[in-house]
Amino acid sequence: MGTFAQRLKKFFGIQHVVSESLFEELTDLLVEGDFGAAGAYKTVDTLRALCKKEKISDAEGVRKSLAQLLEELLLEPERGTGDIPAGTLEVILLLGVNGVGKTTTAAKLADHYRSCHKEPILAAADTFRAAAIDQLKIHGERLGVRVVAHKHGGDPAAVIYDAIEAARSGGGDLIIADTAGRMHTKSALVEELKKIDRVVESKAQGARYRKWLVLDATTGRNALVQAATFHQAVSLDGLILTKYDSSAKGGVVFSLAEDLKLPVLFIGTGEKYPDIHPFDPHTYALEFVGLA
Secondary structure (H helix, E strand, C coil): CCHHHHHHHHHHHCCCCCCHHHHHHHHHHHHHCCCCHHHHHHHHHHHHHHHHHHCCCCHHHHHHHHHHHHHHHCCCCCCCCCCCCCCCCEEEEEECCCCCCHHHHHHHHHHHHHCCCCCEEEEEECCCCHHHHHHHHHHHHHHCCEEECCCCCCCHHHHHHHHHHHHHHHHCCEEEEEECCCCCCCHHHHHHHHHHHHHHHHHCCCCEEEEEEEEEHHHCCHHHHHHHHHHHHHCCCEEEEECCCCCCCCCHHHHHHHHHCCCEEEEECCCCCCCEEECCHHHHHHHHCCCC
């Protein structure tokens, strides 16, 4: 969790008694950690009441109670792909604004699910950038994973349709579709995304179709705004955080769970293929308060 977790750890380390000032300062810290003002006040109010009820009188006890409350805020993410019938096709549509790392994330997911005995197909549905198509093809060659692509400027929904056809003819059982970056502030681009969603949903009948939003963890509270817009447009199923290093404060994850009821599924921590990890609410909460 990096520097913010260190700040929280230091804060609790210098507190000697549980007092009202401790809770007030903790609220300010949570807001600074991208938690959001409303969420910070609500969480600290709950924490204060819990500590009073449990007669917790030391700062370390408060910190452990905070970790417990934060873990309860987070939704339990989906666990692998073992909960669907064997042979069921899965289609994952990766969405997000420009620059969050969707193409690299698509490749990382292909590598991850291949290790889970899936046969992924990468669909180059970002047809607006020729470089994105070429980049995905390179990833496919390196991973030994099939890539379905059309020419630059083609119909992105048609690319996914062809990938579905390829999978159903025996080419794989998981489609991971990379899509063009869409600014959440541009209504025309979001409307276009709705169209792609409708087409894919109609063509993917009988398949397990999911829409995952890729977010840059370093953007802080702006990630919540992005997620809200995309969620309203196409009803998201989950989130992936990329660029998760020491510059990411991490508090926005709790707002995403509480305000939008969206689980974080994976966290990307680097550029290499293995640098993507299934999200663990327990570990995340402990890391956030500096207990792990």
